[in-house]
Amino acid sequence: MQLVATLTGLRNRSRGYPLWLFVPLAAVLLYLVVPPLFFIGYFSLTVERGADVGAFTVTHFLEIFESFSDFALLSWNSFIFSSGSALWSLLLGTLMAWLAERTNAPFRAVAYVSAFVSFAIPGIVKVIGWILLLGPKAGFLNVAVSSVTGMGPVFDVFSMEGMILTEGFLWLPIVFLLMATPFRSMDPALEEAAVVAGSTDWQVFKRVTLPMATPSVLSVLILTFIRTLEAFEIPALIGIPAGVEVFTTEIYLQLTDGYLPEYGNASAYSVLLIALVALAMVPYYRVTQHAHRFTTVTGKGFNPRRKDLGRWRWLGGTVLLVLPFLQVLPIGAMLWSSLVPYLQAPSMEALGNLTLENYVTAFSDDTILRSVLNSLTISLTSATGAMFLAFVTVWLVARTNIRWRWGLDQLAMLPLVFPGIVMGVAILKMYLTVPLPVYGTIWIMVLAFVPRYLPYAIRFSHAGLLGIHRELEESATTSGATWGQVAWKIVVPLMLPALFAGWIYIFLITIRELSVALLLYSPGSQVIAVIIWELWENGNVSTLAAFSLGVTAGTVVLAVLFHRLTRRYSLQV
Amino acid sequence: MKFGSRALLGLMAAALLWWAPALDAANVTELATKYQGKDREQKLLAEAKKEGKLVWYTSMAGTNYKALAKAFGEKYGIQVEAFRGSSKRLLPRVFGEAESGRHIFDVLETTPPTLMIVRDAKLLAPYTSPRLSTYPDVARHSAGKGVVYWATDRESYMSLTYNKKAVPAGAVPRGFGDLSNPALKGKIGLATTSSGKRAIGALIHIKGKEFADSLKSQGISLHAVSGRALLDMVVSGEVGVSFSTFRNHAVTAIAKGAPIEWLPLEVVVANAGGFAISRNAPHPHAALLMADFVLGPEGQKILQEHHNGSAWKDPGFKRWYPEAGMTREQYLNTEKRWNKTLTTIGRK
Numbered sequence: 001m002q003l004v005a006t007l008t009g010l011r012n013r014s015r016g017y018p019l020w021l022f023v024p025l026a027a028v029l030l031y032l033v034v035p036p037l038f039f040i041g042y043f044s045l046t047v048e049r050g051a052d053v054g055a056f057t058v059t060h061f062l063e064i065f066e067s068f069s070d071f072a073l074l075s076w077n078s079f080i081f082s083s084g085s086a087l088w089s090l091l092l093g094t095l096m097a098w099l100a101e102r103t104n105a106p107f108r109a110v111a112y113v114s115a116f117v118s119f120a121i122p123g124i125v126k127v128i129g130w131i132l133l134l135g136p137k138a139g140f141l142n143v144a145v146s147s148v149t150g151m152g153p154v155f156d157v158f159s160m161e162g163m164i165l166t167e168g169f170l171w172l173p174i175v176f177l178l179m180a181t182p183f184r185s186m187d188p189a190l191e192e193a194a195v196v197a198g199s200t201d202w203q204v205f206k207r208v209t210l211p212m213a214t215p216s217v218l219s220v221l222i223l224t225f226i227r228t229l230e231a232f233e234i235p236a237l238i239g240i241p242a243g244v245e246v247f248t249t250e251i252y253l254q255l256t257d258g259y260l261p262e263y264g265n266a267s268a269y270s271v272l273l274i275a276l277v278a279l280a281m282v283p284y285y286r287v288t289q290h291a292h293r294f295t296t297v298t299g300k301g302f303n304p305r306r307k308d309l310g311r312w313r314w315l316g317g318t319v320l321l322v323l324p325f326l327q328v329l330p331i332g333a334m335l336w337s338s339l340v341p342y343l344q345a346p347s348m349e350a351l352g353n354l355t356l357e358n359y360v361t362a363f364s365d366d367t368i369l370r371s372v373l374n375s376l377t378i379s380l381t382s383a384t385g386a387m388f389l390a391f392v393t394v395w396l397v398a399r400t401n402i403r404w405r406w407g408l409d410q411l412a413m414l415p416l417v418f419p420g421i422v423m424g425v426a427i428l429k430m431y432l433t434v435p436l437p438v439y440g441t442i443w444i445m446v447l448a449f450v451p452r453y454l455p456y457a458i459r460f461s462h463a464g465l466l467g468i469h470r471e472l473e474e475s476a477t478t479s480g481a482t483w484g485q486v487a488w489k490i491v492v493p494l495m496l497p498a499l500f501a502g503w504i505y506i507f508l509i510t511i512r513e514l515s516v517a518l519l520l521y522s523p524g525s526q527v528i529a530v531i532i533w534e535l536w537e538n539g540n541v542s543t544l545a546a547f548s549l550g551v552t553a554g555t556v557v558l559a560v561l562f563h564r565l566t567r568r569y570s571l572q573v
Numbered sequence: 574m575k576f577g578s579r580a581l582l583g584l585m586a587a588a589l590l591w592w593a594p595a596l597d598a599a600n601v602t603e604l605a606t607k608y609q610g611k612d613r614e615q616k617l618l619a620e621a622k623k624e625g626k627l628v629w630y631t632s633m634a635g636t637n638y639k640a641l642a643k644a645f646g647e648k649y650g651i652q653v654e655a656f657r658g659s660s661k662r663l664l665p666r667v668f669g670e671a672e673s674g675r676h677i678f679d680v681l682e683t684t685p686p687t688l689m690i691v692r693d694a695k696l697l698a699p700y701t702s703p704r705l706s707t708y709p710d711v712a713r714h715s716a717g718k719g720v721v722y723w724a725t726d727r728e729s730y731m732s733l734t735y736n737k738k739a740v741p742a743g744a745v746p747r748g749f750g751d752l753s754n755p756a757l758k759g760k761i762g763l764a765t766t767s768s769g770k771r772a773i774g775a776l777i778h779i780k781g782k783e784f785a786d787s788l789k790s791q792g793i794s795l796h797a798v799s800g801r802a803l804l805d806m807v808v809s810g811e812v813g814v815s816f817s818t819f820r821n822h823a824v825t826a827i828a829k830g831a832p833i834e835w836l837p838l839e840v841v842v843a844n845a846g847g848f849a850i851s852r853n854a855p856h857p858h859a860a861l862l863m864a865d866f867v868l869g870p871e872g873q874k875i876l877q878e879h880h881n882g883s884a885w886k887d888p889g890f891k892r893w894y895p896e897a898g899m900t901r902e903q904y905l906n907t908e909k910r911w912n913k914t915l916t917t918i919g920r921k
Contacts, residue, residue, distance in 0.1 A: 135811050137811045138809040138810045256661075256662055263669075341831075342805075343809040344809055344810075345809070432672075432675060440675060522628075522677055523629070523654035523677070534657065538657065538799055538801050539805040541805055
């Protein structure tokens with residue numbers, strides 16, 4: 001009874017807004033976000049087995065720092081891999097964005113379409129495609145080059161350089177899209193003023209364009225750096241065989257490489273990785289917070305001027321064509337591998353033996369078909385769950401004056417510091433400990449994905465709600481509508497495109513997610529990315545290729561839908 | 574309020590009920606010895622149907638385990654959920670789940686070193702099957718009193734595969750001694766999984782450690798993949814020759830036209846895959862039914878069709894069981910030494 005009284009009291013104070021919605025929402029968010037963080041911290045500081053199990057200890061951290069040279073190498077590898085990939089994808093991506101938005105270089109549309117399509121191709125599919133192309137001896141590109149020049153392999157993908165190159169390939173389309181926005185929305189008046197004042201092209205670029213683009217460049221650089229720090233596919237598929245270990249693979253190996261899973265050590269590494277990510281986020285928020293000083297979007301209507309490249313126009317166009325080319329190459333390698341009876345480089349001789357048998361094998365396998373069903377169920381539920389929670393959170397934060405509402409927002413954004421693999425460890429250990437029977441089912445993955453992608457859902461919902469003026473809701477309330485009617489008949493329909501865009505975004509990320517799923521799957525709960533991983537480990541490349549292409553075809557269709565929506569809603573998440 | 578706490582209690586009760594079968598699993602050993610008559614199959618099947626499914630952890634690679642699971646499912650209408658991982662990947666999963674009381678798997682089919690570790694952790698249930706009466710002692714890992722910890726259901730033979738395009742006919746090794754042939758420099762590759770370690774074991778067994786160490790100059794490449802995946806690298810030419818590849822995988826690839834050949838470099842490592850049942854099997858009847866099936870004529874036929882060998886059939890070359898006569902500790906220490914040689918002579 002007392003609770004009811006308190007609730008009523010609170011409701012009055014919040015001017016009739018649905019406080020009873022606030023309390024359960026806060027409870028759900030707390031449950032989803034806090035325990036994983038707690039378990040990671042707890043297990044990094046307690047004895048894992050034996051007589052003293054559960055006792056406080058710092059041995060896990062000591063063990064890491066004990067062999068300081070190993071730790072230094074791990075940190076150095078992570079740093080070089082992340083900054084290398086971020087830098088080179090930023091350089092090329094920015095050049096492409098500038099060419100596409102501010103010059104008259106051809107093939108702009110092709111570049112955009114391929115950037116969006118690339119988003120739909122699962123990372124693991126592209127990585128395996130690149131391994132097939134750049135494997136040191138039998139990689140299709142290496143074979144082609146050595147058969148023409150007679151030289152040995154030109155590039156060995158199994159190296160730090162190979163990791164940086166391929167990770168950069170994965171990031172390029174996203175960097176391109178992120179950098180295109182500021183170039184598109186830059187006020188040309190400033191540049192024109194500089195030209196009128198007698199500046200040369202170079203001076204305009206150096207003094208006006210570059211400073212205006214700096215916040216975007218910095219934020220994209222840091223964002224890519226953080227995401228690469230969290231990356232798993234390339235470190236696992238290329239780094240482990242190459243002997244180049246980074247934080248994410250170290251965490252994975254701690255759990256899978258010994259006779260017993262070392263949760264304590266894995267948690268300690270996770271804490272360090274979280275700290276690193278959080279540290280990198282500080283400058284990110286600094287840069288983005290002061291973005292208003294470098295306002296590039298205003299109410300003024302304008303068309304940024306496009307520079308005439310003259311004779312260099314076609315060179316610029318060629319650079320833009322690199323983007324679709326980088327998508328076609330790995331997919332092409334997969335297509336070829338899916339059509340040959342056994343793995344071999346393309347040749348006239350092999351052309352006579354092409355077969356569709358691999359597709360038959362892949363799509364008649366129960367486990368493989370079941371993984372598609374599992375993935376669909378998990379992604380549908382996760383995307384719906386995250387978007388629903390995000391919508392209610394954002395709505396409560398923006399439209400009520402409940403005292404603790406900002407806490408909800410911060411709680412929902414907290415998982416940003418969780419790299420996928422860390423979320424995997426946390427959820428795994430949590431549900432091995434808590435007596436809730438989700439371990440061994442697909443639902444454990446939903447419980448990991450919803451908090452993990454909640455921040456993204458919040459960004460999409462926030463963007464959607466920003467565009468709706470309060471007066472619509474107010475006039476409905478004045479006309480006697482309840483808050484429920486307001487939400488359902490006015491807010492939701494108006495926000496639907498943004499909510500749907502966020503939904504598809506999360507759907508597409510989760511359907512290809514590997515690091516979380518790899519730690520949480522069990523027999524019967526394999527998902528698409530895990531099946532591809534298993535097929536790769538078992539050396540079933542031809543079946544893998546056939547299956548991957550089928551999956552890619554499906555996700556590309558979804559991405560086209562996504563593309564149509566995100567043209568209106570920024571993809572900056 | 575009242576409703577809230579009642580709902581919560583209800584939920585907790587539901588969760589516990591869901592959980593209960595795992596805690597109250599029937600004793601596999603008792604069941605195995607209880608049903609011995611002619612109606613064993615019907616009795617097991619009736620109970621297995623109620624259990625609904627079977628979870629199988631295995632390190633068999635390729636198509637053989639899928640074929641077994643499928644045939645069993647078709648015969649009995651019981652779904653087999655198979656989890657395939659290298660023996661190295663299976664252990665942390667088995668132990669992690671056991672530690673937390675999450676009993677997932679019923680059947681474990683893998684090589685003896687892994688089985689020994691699981692047995693010593695008291696996670697295996699000794700069982701018996703009428704099929705075992707025809708099995709020789711070497712294929713029965715006895716737990717005393719007529720029951721076994723595991724029975725050898727298949728043998729996989731690991732030896733040398735070479736790519737005909739990458740290795741000239743004259744340089745094809747016929748014995749371990751030929752691996753030092755300068756023509757093979759930079760062409761030899763090995764897996765870093767237990768397969769690679771055991772391959773080194775065979776090499777040392779025949780030629781001694783000094784010879785093995787001398788192969789460092791051959792620039793052997795190491796690959797963190799299964800023996801099956803390594804075979805694919807030989808097929809594509811990425812690796813010219815490897816002696817950590819399996820006969821059954823090679824034969825399947827050759828049937829598809831792969832330009833490779835498998836040769837038994839004596840001694841040939843024999844991986845004697847053992848069929849074991851979990852002490853905490855959530856589906857004990859289904860597990861026993863599966864044991865009868867895999868160890869019986871139908872299962873054996875499928876395995877032989879996939880070019881697996883049997884413990885009591887002469888494969889035509891000299892076999893070697895790396896763990897024979899060793900305790901778990903001894904084997905683990907020996908394997909560690911092999912691994913050391915492997916990583917010293919390998920590049921990267």
